[in-house]
Amino acid sequence: xxxxxxxxxxxxxxxxxxxxxxxxxxxxxxxxxxxxxxxxxxxxxxxxxxxxxxxxxxxxxxxxxxxxxxxxxxxxxxxxxxxxxxxxxxxxxxxxxxxxxxxxxxxxxxxxxxxxxxxxxxxxxxxxxxxxxxxxxxxxxxxxxxxxxxxxxxxxxxxxxxxxxxxxxxxxxxxxxxxxxxxxxxxxxxxxxxxxxx
Numbered sequence: 001x002x003x004x005x006x007x008x009x010x011x012x013x014x015x016x017x018x019x020x021x022x023x024x025x026x027x028x029x030x031x032x033x034x035x036x037x038x039x040x041x042x043x044x045x046x047x048x049x050x051x052x053x054x055x056x057x058x059x060x061x062x063x064x065x066x067x068x069x070x071x072x073x074x075x076x077x078x079x080x081x082x083x084x085x086x087x088x089x090x091x092x093x094x095x096x097x098x099x100x101x102x103x104x105x106x107x108x109x110x111x112x113x114x115x116x117x118x119x120x121x122x123x124x125x126x127x128x129x130x131x132x133x134x135x136x137x138x139x140x141x142x143x144x145x146x147x148x149x150x151x152x153x154x155x156x157x158x159x160x161x162x163x164x165x166x167x168x169x170x171x172x173x174x175x176x177x178x179x180x181x182x183x184x185x186x187x188x189x190x191x192x193x194x195x196x197x198x
Contacts, residue, residue: 047084048077057089057156060148061102069148071155072102086157087115090125093152105144107132107176113168121161123153126169132176139178146179 055078058071074096076088094112096104109131116124137145150163165181166172174180 047088048079052077052079054078055085057085057092058152059089059093059096059104060151060155061096061104062144062148064101064103069151070102072096072104082157082159083115083117086117086123086153086160087112089152089156090115090149093149105141105148107137107141107145109133110145117159121159122164123157123160123162124164124166125149125153126166127175129167129175134176137176137178142174142176142179146175146181 054075056073057076059074061070061072062068063070074089074092076085076092079085079088091112093104094106094110096106098104098106098108107129109129111128111131112125113128114124114126118124146165149165153163154160165175167175172181
C-alpha cells in the first residue's frame with residue numbers, strides 16, 4: 001500500500017511551483033526602483049562663504065556612561081544653500097567626537113563621497129567604507145550608526161523626508177553585513193535641551 005507517483009500527483013506540485021515563479025516575476029516587474037535624481041549635488045558649489053554666520057545643529061551621539069542617544073551640539077556655517085548646510089551637518093556627524101563622555105557611533109575610516117537632495121525630499125548620502133575594518137563592526141554598532149546618521153539629518157532639516165545610504169555610489173543590502181538598509185527610519189524629535197525624546 002505505498003504511494004504511487006502518477007502524472008496527476010506530479011502535475012500539482014509542478015503547477016504550484018510554476019505559479020509561484022510567475023508571481024515572483026510579476027512582483028519584480030512592478031517593484032523596480034526608480035533612480036534618484038539630485039536636486040542639488042555637493043560638488044556644484046562651495047559649502048559656505050567666508051562671511052556666512054555660524055549656526056548650531058544637533059548631531060546624534062551616544063553618552064558613554066549610560067549608552068543613551070543624545071543630541072550633541074555642533075557648529076556649522078549658515079550657507080545660503082540649504083543642501084550645503086545639510087552636508088556640513090552630515091560631515092559634523094561623520095567627523096564627530098570618538099573620545100570623551102559623548103561619542104558618535106561612526107566606524108573609524110568612514111568618509112563621505114557625495115551628498116545630494118532629490119526634489120521629493122530624499123537625502124542621499126554616498127559613503128566610502130574602504131578604510132573601515134569591517135570585521136570590527138557588529139550589528140549593534142552598524143544599526144546605531146545608521147540610525148544616528150538618519151536622525152542627524154532629519155532632526156535638523158525639515159525638508160528631508162527620508163534618507164538613502166549608498167556605498168561608493170551603489171545600493172547595498174547592508175553596510176557591514178549585519179543591519180539591512182531600507183530607505184529611512186522615523187526621526188526622533190529634537191527638544192530644546194538637546195536630548196532626544198525616548
